[in-house]
Amino acid sequence: MVSATLLLAVSTLVPVPPPAPIPGDEGASLPPRDAESGEVYYQRECALCHGLKGEGTSRGSPLRRTNPYYGTSTIREGRTNSKPYDIPMPSYSEQDLPKKKLAEIWSFLRKESVSRSGEGLYNSYCMNCHGIKGEGGITGISLKNKQQVLGLWIRFGGGDDITHIETYMPSFNQLELSDEEIGLISEFLK
Numbered sequence: 338m339v340s341a342t343l344l345l346a347v348s349t350l351v352p353v354p355p356p357a358p359i360p361g362d363e364g365a366s367l368p369p370r371d372a373e374s375g376e377v378y379y380q381r382e383c384a385l386c387h388g389l390k391g392e393g394t395s396r397g398s399p400l401r402r403t404n405p406y407y408g409t410s411t412i413r414e415g416r417t418n419s420k421p422y423d424i425p426m427p428s429y430s431e432q433d434l435p436k437k438k439l440a441e442i443w444s445f446l447r448k449e450s451v452s453r454s455g456e457g458l459y460n461s462y463c464m465n466c467h468g469i470k471g472e473g474g475i476t477g478i479s480l481k482n483k484q485q486v487l488g489l490w491i492r493f494g495g496g497d498d499i500t501h502i503e504t505y506m507p508s509f510n511q512l513e514l515s516d517e518e519i520g521l522i523s524e525f526l527k
């Protein structure tokens with residue numbers, strides 16, 4: 338008589354056949370994640386915190402016109418000092434999020450038009466760091482009465498340590514913000 342344990346041992350050696358395909362569903366499969374566009378990657382990974390089109394949520398800042406050079410550093414390093422947000426910004430390596438896909442994310446975010454009024458420009462380019470209407474925000478750097486130096490700071494930026502939002506300011510060229518638009522921002526901050 339064959340013992341129960343032996344039967345069990347033998348049965349574990351028999352390879353389990355793959356599950357039969359659901360009729361009508363043969364050949365249907367998800368595309369490999371590598372084939373995913375930057376936009377789809379963004380929606381899967383980032384939208385929960387940054388909003389479906391980069392408009393921001395209570396879990397993450399708006400990304401509408403974040404400077405890509407500075408933004409890429411934030412994405413690679415992550416950020417832990419994320420007051421006023423509860424959950425820190427995770428980091429994504431080159432392997433998680435290759436350069437090409439990241440470039441697609443920047444273009445996707447830039448497809449969404451932003452208001453080119455003084456207030457709209459300020460909110461899309463400066464508010465994440467300097468707070469509502471230049472009050473100081475996360476950096477604590479107020480823009481009250483800074484009209485004279487506004488243009489210089491925008492063109493040249495400041496600070497060396499790109500991983501610190503409190504000390505690093507990215508620069509913005511003519512293509513991103515024209516001289517006229519800097520004037521509008523200046524008006525808005527008066």
Ligand code: HEC
Binds near residue numbers: 396399417420
């Ligand atoms: C769990 C929520 C969460 C997820 C997921 C997330 N982020 Fe963030 N992200 C944040 C928070 C919070 C901040 C603000 C951190 C701070 O300012 O200290 C941030 C900041 C950023 C910044 C800097 C913005 C600025 O103006 O300072 C960029 C760029 C960014 N995230 C891009 C992304 C991208 C792209 C993805 C997806 C690949 C992503 N994030 C996924 C929460 C998240």
Ligand code: HEC
Binds near residue numbers: 463478480487503505
């Ligand atoms: C990623 C964060 C960040 C963004 C975005 C940003 N800034 Fe700044 N800004 C800073 C930091 C940090 C400093 C201080 C740098 C230093 O002291 O070297 C600063 C300094 C300044 C100063 C000088 C303040 C002073 O006290 O002399 C002005 C003016 C200014 N920013 C205007 C702007 C405007 C206008 C925008 C939008 C077009 C903007 N910044 C976007 C972080 C930022």
